[in-house]
């Protein structure tokens with residue numbers, strides 16, 4: 275049966291758009307840092323330095339980097355799920371603190387208590403790192419509620435927006451549907467971002483969803499919707515910047531479906547037999563890092579040597595984070611009784 | 617007799633019951649094409665197809681409630697929760713609907729449904745993914761709750777649960793799916809509500825259920841080498857609770873340690889310890905001890921997470937206290 279009302283336009287940007295070299299080099303550096311960090315995390319997981327569920331971000335770098343680079347983290351907030359290393363790096367958390375957290379060391383951002391799924395940095399307005407599918411969606415709606423409240427009740431001039439990342443699997447939780455209605459009714463400045471990497475664990479989107487383009491769900495809540503090419507970091511950045519302006523100017527939540535792909539298994543223990551090599555390769559050909567690099571070379575903003583220097587620099591940063599984690603102390607066992615009540 | 621894993625014992629039970637009764641169906645996240653997050657449902661989609669094996673969206677409240685509805689009109693669903701941590705999203709349907717329909721309808725309705733999945737800590741998973749949540753279910757009249765830690769018990773209890781006309785919550789453990797043991801070739805069931813003496817002894821009773829059983833049996837062997845004969849009771853069923861089995865053992869040994877991997881407040885362990893104190897007061901030679909998790913959310917760091925949970929050492933220490941061996 276033909277699907278109804280499923281035609282959406284995918285927002286993308288050709289070439290470098292209006293951006294200057296310095297800014298794009300920074301996006302390229304951040305994405306490369308995430309890629310190298312994840313590769314190292316996988317390696318250290320293999321050596322059993324890291325345990326448990328470890329969900330890697332390879333392939334999705336443009337989403338966190340593009341979106342978060344459009345924010346002002348003095349005022350804006352970011353929440354995401356357990357696949358959070360990329361977001362943590364993109365908000366500017368120290369690679370050392372993230373790697374140490376993966377190692378379960380006391381110098382980790384969550385003092386060795388959270389691990390891979392629970393990166394937090396309150397100062398940088400990064401509120402996790404949530405392990406329960408969809409659980410960050412109502413919370414993000416709540417931080418946006420506070421942003422509205424600070425403005426309307428407490429007279430604050432500049433209060434920002436909340437960016438809420440979640441997966442294509444999370445969109446079927448009641449939490450999503452309840453939250454979007456609340457946000458629409460109370461006009462909350464929250465941007466809901468579906469990181470649509472085509473799978474929730476081993477389940478392809480079409481097997482569990484009546485629609486494949488999530489943008490159309492916005493209609494039911496009478497809020498703006500948008501679809502963005504998530505393999506193009508410039509498109510993600512420009513799209514989220516526009517959305518951020520709209521959320522503030524029109525006092526509205528926005529739902530954005532960002533099409534992306536995860537290269538690795540769901541977590542380290544998943545061999546990902548449910549998809550074809552061809553599909554993976556098709557996305558790897560639009561690799562967000564390679565795409566940006568090629569675009570910048572075309573625009574004569576960068577050459578291979580310059581890129582190599584960026585790559586060497588981030589590799590150094592990543593290696594240092596491993597060294598830092600290795601040399602950090604285990605948390606004293608008594609700290610298990612800490613961080614429970616305020 | 618064949619030596620199989622708990623995973624395979626559960627798989628056999630599901631397979632046999634689905635073959636026996638076409639009202640039985642299985643639903644949950646990744647139970648079909650992926651063969652189950654922990655491979656308990658391996659091969660069942662191939663054999664029975666949809667809609668008898670259903671991969672659900674990640675929507676615990678919705679698919680659990682759907683199954684409760686289907687059960688109310690006569691189907692016999694088995695709901696697999698990927699873990700009990702995620703079952704928290706479905707609690708309303710379990711507690712307000714499944715557990716209440718019979719009572720609120722004055723006995724007109726039955727809800728023959730099984731909810732099962734791994735509960736309790738595994739390894740390196742931090743606070744949201746390492747919770748032993750059985751107390752939430754055990755608290756609720758209208759539900760039955762049971763557990764198993766051997767393949768024999770797993771198969772027999774799951775089969776009985778599927779045939780039971782009430783909602784039954786079954787507590788499994790990720791760490792125990794690979795544990796092996798003997799299972800008879802011929803068909804059998806194990807009635808709900810019955811505890812099992814896993815080891816006979818005369819000096820002290822160690823009472824436990826679910827995953828800690830293995831650790832408790834290890835502690836019992838160590839105690840033996842110290843000249844102490846420990847009896848090990850596996851409660852298996854938590855609601856109803858086989859109180860007589862507990863009292864019979866404690867009346868023999870006069871000493872009891874309860875081992876429960878959940879938190880101490882309002883737990884199965886604390887309840888059993890209270891029952892013993894109250895009903896065996898006249899025969900007790902020492903206080904009843906409870907070995908449980910530290911009263912903290914689970915940290916990710918492995919050394920800390922081991923320190924949080926019961927251990928052979930903690931069981932032996934508690935046993936020594938009630939045996940005045942210190």
Ligand SMILES: Cc1ncc(C[n+]2csc(CCOP(=O)(O)OP(=O)(O)O)c2C)c(N)n1
Pocket residue numbers: 357405406407408440441442443444445469471473474475540645674676698702705
């Ligand atoms: C409430 C809940 N149910 C189930 C799980 C187990 N689980 C973890 S991730 C996941 C798939 C989520 O897929 P998606 O939202 O698309 O995010 P992705 O992993 O693709 O980033 C599942 C089922 C969970 N963590 N929480």
Ligand SMILES: [Mg+2]
Pocket residue numbers: 441442443469470471472473474475
């Ligand atoms: Mg996904």
